[in-house]
Structure formats: C-alpha cells, structure tokens
Amino acid sequence: MARPVRFNIKPKARDYKGHIGLADTPDGYMGEGFFATKLSDVIGLARKNSLWPMPFATSCCGIEFMATMGAHYDFGRFGSERMAFTPRQCDMLMVMGTIAKKMGPVLRQVYIQLSEPRWVLAVGACASSGGIFDSYSVMQGIDQIIPVDVYVPGCAPRPEAILDGVLALQELVKNESIRRRHSEKYQQLLSSYGIQ
Numbered sequence: 001m002a003r004p005v006r007f008n009i010k011p012k013a014r015d016y017k018g019h020i021g022l023a024d025t026p027d028g029y030m031g032e033g034f035f036a037t038k039l040s041d042v043i044g045l046a047r048k049n050s051l052w053p054m055p056f057a058t059s060c061c062g063i064e065f066m067a068t069m070g071a072h073y074d075f076g077r078f079g080s081e082r083m084a085f086t087p088r089q090c091d092m093l094m095v096m097g098t099i100a101k102k103m104g105p106v107l108r109q110v111y112i113q114l115s116e117p118r119w120v121l122a123v124g125a126c127a128s129s130g131g132i133f134d135s136y137s138v139m140q141g142i143d144q145i146i147p148v149d150v151y152v153p154g155c156a157p158r159p160e161a162i163l164d165g166v167l168a169l170q171e172l173v174k175n176e177s178i179r180r181r182h183s184e185k186y187q188q189l190l191s192s193y194g195i196q
C-alpha cells in the first residue's frame, strides 16, 4: 500500500495520527483546562482555513485552476474545496485569464457582490498586468477596477504557483485585524475604486 503523503508546510503542524495535519494554534496562554488567546487570532485562524473560492476564469489560467482543484494538487487541503459560482457565498475571488475591457464592469459587479470580508487573487500575467496582450481591448491588470490582495506571476502559473498565492493570502487573512474593514484606510481604498 502506498504511504500517505504529508503536505503540511510547517513542521509543527505535522504528525497527528501519522498523516493528518492540524492548523497551528494561535499564540496564547495555556493552563490546565484552559487556553486563552485574542479573539482576532481565533477569527483569523477560522477565516484563513475556510476561504471559499469564486473562480472567475476567462481563459487558459482557468485550466491550471482546474488542475489545482483536482485530486493531485487537492485544493481541499487548504479548506478551500467549496467553490461557488455565486459571489454572495464566497470570500476569495480568483481572477484567472485575460480580462477584456468589456468584461470589466462584470468583474467589478461580481466583486461588489462578494460577501465581506473578501479577498482577491490575480492569477497569472493577464489578470495581473494584461500579460502579453498589450492591446486596446485588454485591461492591463484588474487592479485598475478592483483592489487586489495577492498577485500570482506566470503565464500560465502552474498549480504550485496558485497554491503558493493562496498560502500568501492565508497569511494576510490570518493576520488581518477584524477592525480593518471599518477602518478609514479601508474605506478610502474602496472609495478610490468608486466602491461604497
């Protein structure tokens, strides 16, 4: 029988019953029968490990995403196997592919409909910067119309690169203050995109 493969990134999360990884506990104080930590750390831990993707795939990068969801790369290991094609049930928008300027208002509408807190991953050169399509009809990066949290380089990025981007996003999510969405800075960011 093949040996189970360990996928965990951090060594201290390994070795639970041989091959099932546990999420790292946040920093805190532990005694007999109690564990105390910050509320924002607990919320960050839960959010980080339950990002629900909304795939917005328009071309080739979307095929790499399909591979990422498949059994070999197994996106479900990161708590993100639950895709939805309705933005109201997702909090991680993954934009993959060439975005034509005509598609811009649609993408923006999808972003607005995502539930808060929401995060955006620009997957591949086209979504990040227009890629090789420096033409009148192609948007030169989705950050012209919506805020982006993580950019994944490559044309096309391999599934490993997509997973690397998701891990980077998880670190952001884990460390984000639960008050950030009400902060003046965040409101200013949205206002700069004309989003209320």
Ligand code: SF4
Pocket: 059, 060, 061, 062, 096, 097, 098, 124, 125, 126, 127, 131, 132, 154, 155, 156, 157
């Ligand atoms: S970045 Fe490359 S692989 Fe991805 S959509 Fe653009 S042309 Fe296709």
